[in-house]
Amino acid sequence: MQLTINGDLRTIADARTVEQLLVQLNLDPRTVVVELNREIIRRPVIATTPVAEGDVVEIVHFVGGG
Amino acid sequence: MLKIAGREFRSRLLVGTGKYRSNDEMLRAIAASGAEVVTVAVRRVNLDRHDEAGILHHLGSERYFLLANTAGCYSADEAIRYARLGREAGFNDFVKLEVIGDKETLLPDVAGLLAATAVLAVEGFKVMAYTNDDLVTALRLEAAGAVAVMPLASPIGSGLGLLNPYFIRTIKSRLTVPVIVDAGVGTASDACLVMEQGVDGILMNTALAEAQDAIGMAKAMGLAVEAGRAAYLAGRMPRREVAVPSSPATGMLD
Numbered sequence: 399m400q401l402t403i404n405g406d407l408r409t410i411a412d413a414r415t416v417e418q419l420l421v422q423l424n425l426d427p428r429t430v431v432v433e434l435n436r437e438i439i440r441r442p443v444i445a446t447t448p449v450a451e452g453d454v455v456e457i458v459h460f461v462g463g464g
Numbered sequence: 465m466l467k468i469a470g471r472e473f474r475s476r477l478l479v480g481t482g483k484y485r486s487n488d489e490m491l492r493a494i495a496a497s498g499a500e501v502v503t504v505a506v507r508r509v510n511l512d513r514h515d516e517a518g519i520l521h522h523l524g525s526e527r528y529f530l531l532a533n534t535a536g537c538y539s540a541d542e543a544i545r546y547a548r549l550g551r552e553a554g555f556n557d558f559v560k561l562e563v564i565g566d567k568e569t570l571l572p573d574v575a576g577l578l579a580a581t582a583v584l585a586v587e588g589f590k591v592m593a594y595t596n597d598d599l600v601t602a603l604r605l606e607a608a609g610a611v612a613v614m615p616l617a618s619p620i621g622s623g624l625g626l627l628n629p630y631f632i633r634t635i636k637s638r639l640t641v642p643v644i645v646d647a648g649v650g651t652a653s654d655a656c657l658v659m660e661q662g663v664d665g666i667l668m669n670t671a672l673a674e675a676q677d678a679i680g681m682a683k684a685m686g687l688a689v690e691a692g693r694a695a696y697l698a699g700r701m702p703r704r705e706v707a708v709p710s711s712p713a714t715g716m717l718d
Contacts, residue, residue: 404508423511429520430509431553436545438552456508458549460519462490463505463535464480464620464647464669 402454416444419455430459466665468642469558469590469611473500473529476659477689478644480669484678487522493672494528497682502528503560503667505535506550531592533560538573540580547584558590560614560646560667570620574601578608585609594646597631599638606641613639614667617658618648621670625654626661633661651681652688659692660700 399410401419413419416439420427432439433456439447449455466473478501484490494502504519523530532550537543540563547559563580565573572595581591585608592612593605602613615635618624625648626632636643642664649655649668658666666689675681 404511406511408511425509431506431549433549438548440552457511458506458553459509460504460530460532460550460553461507462481462484462519463533464482464503464667 399449399451401449401452404455404457410449413449416447416449419449420444420457423457425457430457432457466642468592475499475501475686475689476665476693477655477686478503478531478665478667479672479682480667481519481523482669483673485673487519489678490673491522493678493682494523495682496679496686497672498686500529501531501667503531503533503669504550504554505533506546506553529556529558530554531556531558531560534562534580535560536564537562538564538576540576540583543576543580544583547580547589548587551589556590557588558592558611559584560592560594561610562594571616572596574598577601578604581605581608581610592644597628597635599631599634602635602639602643606639610641612642612644612664614644614646616647617645617654617666620647622648623650623654623671623674624648625650626657629657629661632658632663636662636664649685652684655685655688656692656695659689660696662696665689 401408401410413422416432435454466476475498477497477499479494479497479499480503532554534543534546537546543563563573563576564570581593584591590611592614593610594614595601597615605613617626644665644667645658645663646667649671655666672678672682
């Protein structure tokens with residue numbers, strides 16, 4: 399499955415949900431926020447929110463800033 | 465005690481977390497400053513570099529109040545999007561709202577700022593709006609629902625100090641919500657002068673991060689903010705164009 403993640407086209411082996419996608423990317427769901435096709439996916443529903451071919455995903459976190 | 469939207473904070477100094485030479489230096493500087501409110505930015509996770517644990521890993525949320533910003537946003541829509549992501553990533557409804565209008569000066573886009581403030585306030589955000597030192601904009605931000613208005617002392621990262629004390633005083637005298645000067649402070653005397661205008665607090669980042677000794681400067685800034693606040697409350701003597709002797713003019717020898 400091909401997804402656009404943080405601006406780059408990536409091939410993801412098998413992730414059916416946002417949570418599985420994060421696991422595949424080796425990310426801790428507690429420290430990142432996911433936007434799927436411009437919609438924020440709240441943490442309580444990441445395990446039940448499906449991802450599909452062609453989805454546009456943004457994964458963000460806090461960095462240093464003023 | 466600084467109070468914003470009903471929440472009390474232990475320091476009138478708010479600090480950023482950008483541009484430090486290391487995370488260790490940042491943490492020590494923040495501790496030395498005495499600040500409780502600490503700003504952070506929302507950015508993409510670098511998927512190819514897993515050594516980059518986000519800043520939460522270093523700051524922890526028990527000791528500091530993390531204030532997400534919308535730095536780098538050039539439109540109301542973009543800033544709203546970042547604010548929503550920041551709320552989801554963080555632990556509170558506060559946002560330091562920036563809508564930048566010019567790349568060279570990083571001066572705010574006032575129309576975008578007002579539009580974004582109105583939308584976010586309705587969504588329950590506690591908007592702290594970074595703005596220029598213009599009274600009318602400040603009044604409109606307050607009317608649009610901002611819980612704090614944050615006029616600049618001078619452009620972001622410039623270190624030029626307080627360019628217009630009169631405008632800052634005017635904004636403070638006319639607003640009900642807290643006025644926190646954000647950006648432009650370069651050294652401790654700048655911070656002191658800002659606080660002497662009677663404002664509620666200062667937010668700074670570069671002045672600490674780019675000081676030769678960030679930790680030393682953080683301590684100096686903490687003291688300066690306290691000194692400036694105390695001097696404001698004490699009320700300064702009148703300015704005079706002539707000298708007035710401090711020692712008695714009588715009792716002099718013949």
